[in-house]
């Protein structure tokens with residue numbers, strides 16, 4: 429039986445803001461996505477650390493080859509700002525991405541440009557001021573592979589985070605299909621109302637739901653995983 433893709437959100441961090449004076453090809457790369465040439469004063473550039481190859485606190489892990497796929501799919505995708513009640517607004521565009529290695533840790537680090545429009549002024553200020561620093565990536569992949577038995581996690585009984593013998597079960601995210609968007613999460617967005625409204629599920633609930641009906645796409649809201657328990 430062919431299972432539906434697994435769709436969920438994965439958290440990341442804003443790692444920095446690019447200087448507007450460095451000559452690193454930014455202008456040419458940004459202008460590949462704009463309809464008229466933009467000057468450097470018209471946009472801000474931020475770097476995000478979207479995801480990496482280590483087992484994270486939600487007991488999931490990307491293999492290196494999937495990070496390479498995500499790295500290739502990210503340029504051109506939107507950066508959104510998530511609000512509690514007002515929904516989601518596009519704020520920027522990812523215009524390039526690189527694989528960044530620090531010892532054993534391989535991560536995907538895209539750059540995003542945000543127009544310095546009136547509407548974006550507060551958003552940029554919140555990032556520059558360190559108020560908005562958490563990000564998440566929404567994507568879909570084909571197979572959450574169980575690290576214990578190698579089967580699709582939706583079809584086996586192993587539970588991520590539980591010990592089996594002397595190893596902890598985690599799941600390996602294989603066959604990434606699509607990078608949907610990156611998001612910056614404002615501090616007011618984590619309330620129960622938002623989660624209920626958007627039907628973002630914590631991992632235990634999402635896994636339960638996925639095991640009940642394989643044909644329902646599942647959306648996880650990773651930042652709520654343990655708070656929901």
Ligand SMILES: [Zn+2]
Pocket residue numbers: 574575576577578579581584585586
């Ligand atoms: Zn298993």
